[in-house]
Structure formats: structure tokens, C-alpha cells
Amino acid sequence: MRPTMKDVASAAGVALKTVSRVVNGEPGVHPATAERVRTAIDRLGYSRNESARVLRSGRTATIGLVIEDVADPFYSGLSRAVEEVVIGHGCLLLSGSSGEEPGRERELVETFCARRVDGLIVVPAGEDHTYLRSELEAGTPVVFADRPPGAGLDVDTVLADNAAGAEQAVRHLLGHGHHRIAFLGDDPAIFTAAERLRGYRETLGGLFDERLVSMRAPELETVRADLTRMFALDQPPTALFTGNGRYTVTALRALRGRRVALVGFDDFELADLLDPGVTVVAQDPSWMGRVAAELLFRRLRGDSGPSEHIQLPVRLIGRGSGEMSPYD
Amino acid sequence: MRPTMKDVASAAGVALKTVSRVVNGEPGVHPATAERVRTAIDRLGYSRNESARVLRSGRTATIGLVIEDVADPFYSGLSRAVEEVVIGHGCLLLSGSSGEEPGRERELVETFCARRVDGLIVVPAGEDHTYLRSELEAGTPVVFADRPPGAGLDVDTVLADNAAGAEQAVRHLLGHGHHRIAFLGDDPAIFTAAERLRGYRETLGGLFDERLVSMRAPELETVRADLTRMFALDQPPTALFTGNGRYTVTALRALRGRRVALVGFDDFELADLLDPGVTVVAQDPSWMGRVAAELLFRRLRGDSGPSEHIQLPVRLIGRGSGEMSPYD
């Protein structure tokens, strides 16, 4: 079996509490005694049992992070930033991917809570977060990132300015002479997709045409079929606004060769190396992660002000694909 | 304060142990009693304290994963696969990025061990893993992925066949008529980089020329400088083999416009959309993660056979850049 504090204590010829003092760096131990204890610790290969500490002290020094998918570059960037902040505060990170399934989001959150994480950062997949209420009442701070919680939950949020980003994209294309601008995006049940659609629609105003909107799965076949349908219209689109990185890439594959102006939401590696370079509305996933994590730790330090709703700006990066005119 | 089993017990008018039985789904509880307990649980909003369970039972149902960087697509793919297997076994995942710093790798591993993770999957950054010995002796299974442990540690490993991959790449380029093939890769202190260099060197045989090798930081300026130097040689390279995804992308940026054949280690999104498509030696990060995690759970189930050393094959995907001849 592993050595315990008790073992170290008898090996060093001191009381358990003295070992505890040394291990925790508490003052009031004679240097010589401390040295004896440290020697015993090394000799036995002792390492403190965190579960026991947690049980007694109540603090797990663990943060839970629920995202949609670690394998998605947006969320892996966000994860890395959260991790940095968490480690910087001497804590560890429990993380899990919901895979866009509300049930799994809930399971992950509840499992994290059963482990008594000190705080939670959640990119929600579901619409209903009433199950979080008892946890919030127990005092666990929760920050929602990228998407807000369902109705009735008053928690901190860190979101990108999705509608403004869509507006920038559409204005940019209008400015280059396009009037027929198609939109390809996620199911509007997803907050970010709905917001981007809203920005697109409101900016287009009278130019909006629902036949130019497709919000189905980001699969190559689906996207290709929808684009084919749109290009067969009397007045086909001359430009395309894609609602996230996955749609941008899928659209690029589906469009191969066809000359259409394109602006995509989300920046991605190699966007500058394609020909033409892909114009995007860029978010900063690391920034979002950092801001969310820092807000969480502010709460953990005791800030109990009213819930904050931080909106991060996005910015358009022109690289060529969004600067083509409808005529050339 | 949060309700405990004791609270639930008195609320339901039963003994503590009965609540424990219901919570853990143990048999031998009268349905009516169980129902009363469940009602009390719901009413009080009870959720089991995992730290207490862990302290008593010794099993944390937690796996620790140390990688180099979650934000790197290779490792985020691996993470996602590990997570899938871990969740499938009813466990959670503690993960951390070493950032290629041996000190941080060790800190993460030791912190995970202090939390008494049931098992560890490690992509090592350091060379010395003797610090793991006591943990291994305590019975914690450890699987090394992507890179082997330092000398003297006999643990399971799951590695890609790096040297064979490099051989395939070089043979492919030789087969297309190249004799001057440059190599750009990571510091050979990193196992995978050393193996790929070895494969490259051994396959080239007498054609090897150390002036065509660069193993410095994958920064644009460094890579550009090294390539410029190589192209100024009397017999400049006509082909390039890049040692990992980061170098491939950096080289593509540095090469802009210049006609050189290219094969890169690691596949990446959009490799097919560039012009020409980028020929790569592809690994499968999900596969590696899945295999490592499954091996770990096999150990947790009690398999105590000799340590296993699994080598995963890689495969060359021709897309154009590797099929250019030196003459056209």
C-alpha cells in the first residue's frame, strides 16, 4: 500500500499533524523537525492523497470544462487558453466534449458537479439548464462561453458578437457589388447560427431571399446539393457567406473551380494559402477561453457582483475571396 | 450546506446504508423503500460526494492524459479519441498540455498521481521518467503514446512507424526522379523527429547531404532562411520532405510560388484544396488515442502480461506536390 501521513509521522518520529504542517508549508515547525519529515517523505515516496484533502477541506482545485468537441480547432484553441489560466491558478482541468448532444452536456456537467469541481465553464449544447440551479445555489460559479444558457438562468456569459460579424461580412460583399448573397450555416437551434443568420438577414434587408439560405448538415453532399440548387435559380448567387469554419471548408470543396465570392465566419489555418485567399470574419478562441476562465476565477475569489455578459468583437480579414466583384 | 447521505437517510426514514444501496444500484432493497429514498434524494437535491467515495473505495474513475498541446490538431484528435474511450468506461479525463517542457510534463503527471488517477496516458516531453517508478510500483498503469519513455522504464507504448513513414516519403520522391531531397524537421531530441530523420537518412544512403537538413524552430523566418541557403547551393534541392504538419505548413508559406516537390509528415485539413494538393505521410491520431486508451483499460481490467509495444502503420497519400518531377 501507499504510505500515508501516519506512516511518514512514525518514520520521522513526530505526530501526524507535524507532517501535515510540513506538507502544506504551514509555519511553526522547527527547521530540523521539518528536515526530518522531508527525509522520511522522500524515503517512503510519500505523496499526499488529494481525495482525503478534498473531503476534509471541500476545495477540489479542479475546474470543469464542457465544450462541443476538442477536435474542433475553435474549441481546442479555447481549451488550451482555459487550461493555461487554470494551471496558473494551481488547479486542474476536467474536460469533456458534448458532441452537440444536450444529454451528454448534462451528464458531463452533473458528473463534474458530483466531483465537486470548484467552478464550471460550459459551451452548452442544450436549451434547458434548469438542472444547474441547485449547483448554482450551492455556490459553484458557472460561466457560459460561446453560447448563452437557456431561459431563466442568470449566469456570466462570454460571447462573440455574432450578429455584428455577419453584418460586417454581408456589408463587405454588398460593398463589392453583390446583391445575391447566399448563406450556409448550422441549424438555427444553435445560438451562434441563429445570431449569424439574423445579422445576415437584417443587413440584407429587402435583398433577403430565403431560397439563398441553407441550414443543413455541413456534409459535402448536402452542401453541394444546396449550392447546385441555388446556382440553378434565375438569379443565382454571386457571393456566399458561410456560417462557420466547417461550412467554409465544405463549401470550398463543393465549389471547386466555380467563381463565387466568399466570406466565412471563423478564421482557419491555411486560409491565406488557398487561391484566392479566403476572406473571413475571425473570432479569437483563445481570447474567449482566457476571458471566461479569468471571469470564473474572479468569482472564485469572491466577486459576487451581478452577472456579467461580455461580448467579444470579431474582425474581418480580407484575403481575396471576399473582394471579387460579381462581374469578373 | 449540501445534503449528505445522512440527510437523505433521515428524510426518508431509513438507515444510511440503505441510501448508499439505492444510490449505487445495489440489489436487496425493497422497491417501495427505494422509491422513498429516491423521492428524498430529489427533494433535497442530493448528489453523491465523489471525493468521499474515492477516499473509501480507492478508485477515482479518472484517467490522466498529458499531451504536448491540445491546440495542435494531432493532439486534439488524439484527445478526443481518448476521451471517447474513457467516457465509455464511465470515467472522466483530467488532461494537460506540457508545451514540450519536461518540467511541466512531470508536474502534470505528479499532480495527476496525487489525485490518484486510475491510469495515465502520456505523450512525454522529457527524457527521464524515473520519477514514475514509484507510481508504477503502486500499480497505476501507464501507457506512453506517440513517443517512448526515457531509458529504464518498461511500460506499454503506442507509436507510429515513423522511420517507415520517412522511408516511404523519400522513396516516393526518389521514384519521381529526385536526388536532392531536403529535410526540415524538429529538434532530433524529440523522438519522432529523430526517427523520421533516421528513416530519411537511411533511405537516401549515399545521396544524404547534411547541408540539406534543417532541424530548427518551425518559425517562418527560420525556415525561410534555411530554404534560401539550400536553394543557393551548387546543387539545390528539387524536393522537400517536412518532418511534421507544422513544418509542412510553414514551408508552404516560405516556398510561396517556388516550384519544389513536397511530401509532408502528418495529414492536415485542406491539404487537398491547395494547388498542387499536398502529398503527405498520414498518421491517424484518433486511432493512436483509441488504441492507447483501450490498452490502458485492458491493464485496469487486470491484464498484467509483459509490456506491449504497438506500432501503428502510416500511409502515403499522393495529392500532387509529391509527384512533381525535378524537370518540369
Next chain:
DNA sequence: GTGAAAGCGCTAACAT
């Protein structure tokens, strides 16, 4: 400066 005792919330082992 050091130590003894209590108990965190749960499960394991043993009653009843």
C-alpha cells in the same frame, strides 16, 4: 513548536 482528538461523507464488513 508540537500533538491528540474529532470528523469530512462515504463504502466495506458484518450484524440482524
Next chain:
DNA sequence: ATGTTAGCGCTTTCAC
């Protein structure tokens, strides 16, 4: 089918 008891390894409290 249900309850009682002990104790996991630590921190907290208070005594010396």
C-alpha cells in the same frame, strides 16, 4: 431486506 460499526487519509480545532 435493512441496519450498525469501523475507518479511508486528511484538515480542523484546541490543548499542551
